[in-house]
Amino acid sequence: MKDIIIAIDAMGGDHGPDMTVAAAGLAVSRFADTEFILFGDEERLKPLVEKQAGLAERCRIVHADSSISSDEKPSQAVRKGRSSSMGLAIRAVKDGKASVAVSAGNTGALMALSKITLRTMRDIDRPALASVMPTARGGSVMLDLGANVECSEQNLVEFAVMGAAFARTVLGLEKPTVGLLNIGVEELKGHEFVKKAGAILKEAPLPMEFAGYIEGDGIGKGVVDVVVTDGFTGNIALKTAEGTANLIATLLRKSFRKSWRSRIGYFLARPGLKVLRQHLNPNNHNGAVFLGLSGLVVKSHGGADVKGFANAISVAHEMALNDLVDLIDRDLHTSGWNPRELAALGEGA
Amino acid sequence: MKDIIIAIDAMGGDHGPDMTVAAAGLAVSRFADTEFILFGDEERLKPLVEKQAGLAERCRIVHADSSISSDEKPSQAVRKGRSSSMGLAIRAVKDGKASVAVSAGNTGALMALSKITLRTMRDIDRPALASVMPTARGGSVMLDLGANVECSEQNLVEFAVMGAAFARTVLGLEKPTVGLLNIGVEELKGHEFVKKAGAILKEAPLPMEFAGYIEGDGIGKGVVDVVVTDGFTGNIALKTAEGTANLIATLLRKSFRKSWRSRIGYFLARPGLKVLRQHLNPNNHNGAVFLGLSGLVVKSHGGADVKGFANAISVAHEMALNDLVDLIDRDLHTSGWNPRELAALGEGA
Numbered sequence: 001m002k003d004i005i006i007a008i009d010a011m012g013g014d015h016g017p018d019m020t021v022a023a024a025g026l027a028v029s030r031f032a033d034t035e036f037i038l039f040g041d042e043e044r045l046k047p048l049v050e051k052q053a054g055l056a057e058r059c060r061i062v063h064a065d066s067s068i069s070s071d072e073k074p075s076q077a078v079r080k081g082r083s084s085s086m087g088l089a090i091r092a093v094k095d096g097k098a099s100v101a102v103s104a105g106n107t108g109a110l111m112a113l114s115k116i117t118l119r120t121m122r123d124i125d126r127p128a129l130a131s132v133m134p135t136a137r138g139g140s141v142m143l144d145l146g147a148n149v150e151c152s153e154q155n156l157v158e159f160a161v162m163g164a165a166f167a168r169t170v171l172g173l174e175k176p177t178v179g180l181l182n183i184g185v186e187e188l189k190g191h192e193f194v195k196k197a198g199a200i201l202k203e204a205p206l207p208m209e210f211a212g213y214i215e216g217d218g219i220g221k222g223v224v225d226v227v228v229t230d231g232f233t234g235n236i237a238l239k240t241a242e243g244t245a246n247l248i249a250t251l252l253r254k255s256f257r258k259s260w261r262s263r264i265g266y267f268l269a270r271p272g273l274k275v276l277r278q279h280l281n282p283n284n285h286n287g288a289v290f291l292g293l294s295g296l297v298v299k300s301h302g303g304a305d306v307k308g309f310a311n312a313i314s315v316a317h318e319m320a321l322n323d324l325v326d327l328i329d330r331d332l333h334t335s336g337w338n339p340r341e342l343a344a345l346g347e348g349a
Numbered sequence: 350m351k352d353i354i355i356a357i358d359a360m361g362g363d364h365g366p367d368m369t370v371a372a373a374g375l376a377v378s379r380f381a382d383t384e385f386i387l388f389g390d391e392e393r394l395k396p397l398v399e400k401q402a403g404l405a406e407r408c409r410i411v412h413a414d415s416s417i418s419s420d421e422k423p424s425q426a427v428r429k430g431r432s433s434s435m436g437l438a439i440r441a442v443k444d445g446k447a448s449v450a451v452s453a454g455n456t457g458a459l460m461a462l463s464k465i466t467l468r469t470m471r472d473i474d475r476p477a478l479a480s481v482m483p484t485a486r487g488g489s490v491m492l493d494l495g496a497n498v499e500c501s502e503q504n505l506v507e508f509a510v511m512g513a514a515f516a517r518t519v520l521g522l523e524k525p526t527v528g529l530l531n532i533g534v535e536e537l538k539g540h541e542f543v544k545k546a547g548a549i550l551k552e553a554p555l556p557m558e559f560a561g562y563i564e565g566d567g568i569g570k571g572v573v574d575v576v577v578t579d580g581f582t583g584n585i586a587l588k589t590a591e592g593t594a595n596l597i598a599t600l601l602r603k604s605f606r607k608s609w610r611s612r613i614g615y616f617l618a619r620p621g622l623k624v625l626r627q628h629l630n631p632n633n634h635n636g637a638v639f640l641g642l643s644g645l646v647v648k649s650h651g652g653a654d655v656k657g658f659a660n661a662i663s664v665a666h667e668m669a670l671n672d673l674v675d676l677i678d679r680d681l682h683t684s685g686w687n688p689r690e691l692a693a694l695g696e697g698a
Binding site for chain 1: 422483484485495498499530532537538539540564565566567568569570578580581582584585586587588589590591592593594595596597599600601603604605606607608610611613614615616617618619620621622623624625628629
């Protein structure tokens with residue numbers, strides 16, 4: 001078994017080092033093959049590491065003078081952030097000192113620093129942010145979740161390839177089904193770049209099964225394993241789903257508090273409701289991935305708790321173990337298919 | 350009190366005339382001032398009307414030879430559909446014989462026929478589809494829900510004006526707050542046309558309060574009264590929300606059936622859960638409106654039941670009572686503000 005080294009931005013996230021170090025402690029007990037590098041304020045991190053059984057022996061602290069705040073602009077982060085805990089964690093991946101970096105810090109900054117430090121893979125035009133969404137069938141990969149506001153058909157096709165490779169890794173599927181998010185399943189609807197991407201994916205000999213268009217309600221149904229869309233639509237769909245889940249949770253709590261009868265009912269139903277809570281708890285789906293870079297970076301929710309951040313570390317571990325960057329590269333190139341032929345395939349659209 | 354005449358496409362929707370006529374029967378008892386014209390197969394409609402107490406005296410049947418199927422393309426509908434039950438109902442509005450038309454039929458066909466028959470209002474470039482979404486604060490208007498895939502900043506500003514007028518009517522608010530759906534609340538993010546619309550709305554002296562950008566999770570929270578977005582994003586947000594609600598309902602049912610303990614808990618909590626069911630039942634929010642046409646058209650869910658279609662009729666009644674077309678026209682023109690000045694306002698963006 002190969003050795004995996006996970007670089008952690010220990011200062012990122014709403015709950016800071018207390019949370020990130022405790023999560024590393026949890027992860028140490030899960031993965032016997034894994035070592036950690038924690039980037040951040042050494043004085044703060046040292047006593048926290050010592051509190052976690054078994055962590056000190058399998059982890060190294062690298063001091064960083066600064067950290068990036070949640071309201072910092074990406075352009076500032078690029079200028080000043082390279083020596084921050086986040087910047088150094090990404091740098092470790094670039095230099096081959098770590099297999100993957102994990103951060104719960106500022107998304108825009110993480111994206112900008114990752115792009116500039118790691119660069120995109122060969123034949124990939126733009127990296128995308130991907131994550132697993134809860135569905136009626138378990139979970140589906142969705143991308144792009146906000147890295148690219150404007151997309152071309154070429155971008156969507158690349159997202160499909162990268163998303164399928166990610167689904168094979170995190171969902172363990174051999175030949176994932178892929179759908180393009182659209183406003184109807186008929187071929188005549190939607191943006192031009194979506195229709196052109198559809199025409200390309202129908203023809204391209206890729207290691208996936210292209211299932212055509214899916215509508216917004218198909219995400220929750222889990223009609224495909226991979227949902228592909230531009231970063232604007234994907235971000236809004238993701239957050240609309242979260243907002244709806246929160247709304248229902250609020251109404252549910254209100255309902256259960258309505259009377260003594262309801263309260264007793266809730267008390268009895270509570271153990272059964274655990275499934276629902278588990279399925280919808282964002283911490284259990286935590287860990288969005290930047291796909292398409294020459295190196296692995298995982299983004300945790302800023303508000304993640306210990307369990308949530310440990311989940312993001314698990315996603316990072318899974319990706320590193322499966323060499324996701326190589327996998328995507330192989331998918332793009334070794335199926336006897338040249339990505340440069342993409343444009344030609346789409347011309348019939 | 351003015352007389353309101355509602356034109357109903359009695360053949361539209363998954364449940365057809367049985368459902369539409371029963372809904373008209375329900376509406377007759379609600380609105381003393383209202384008359385109905387039912388368009389459709391006279392032989393089928395007549396006995397159904399007679400079964401509804403009080404309906405026959407306040408309703409007229411106009412025979413239509415054909416109806417538009419749910420899989421008909423908009424272009425076909427425009428060619429052949431003018432003499433259909435849907436086409437004739439819209440025509441009645443155009444000719445001043447009805448105040449508003451209601452249909453549960455094919456959305457694309459209804460949109461195409463409405464546009465070609467009624468035309469857009471003066472100074473409105475494109476009509477939009479608007480509806481009320483359930484939120485933690487009750488409900489918010491959202492538009493466009495799918496009428497326009499590609500939008501300009503000018504379109505979004507018009508949607509804001511129309512949506513605010515609709516909110517004043519259906520939500521009874523004096524000065525609704527309006528937000529633009531975006532992928533961040535900062536001014537530097539998002540599509541160019543969204544940013545330009547934001548710059549215009551900040552300056553324009555309109556009868557609304559512009560609250561800036563909102564993110565997808567702000568819809569369920571109800572952070573604004575009117576959510577403005579392009580038709581592609583709006584349609585996907587709407588359906589993603591529906592899909593998430595369905596997913597949670599499925600998980601909830603599973604949870605409650607998990608054990609005898611859960612079943613008893615559910616039995617006790619059931620009356621309290623009525624609030625949740627009511628709030629999320631799409632039938633209680635049924636009735637999407639085409640705004641921006643020189644005439645009123647309401648679209649019901651195709652799968653609506655009697656109560657749902659009656660709700661769409663109530664929305665139609667409310668809009669007709671408030672002369673929504675005039676209201677939008679006044680909002681656009683009588684605030685001492687000329688819509689032609691829009692472009693100039695946005696130039697600083």
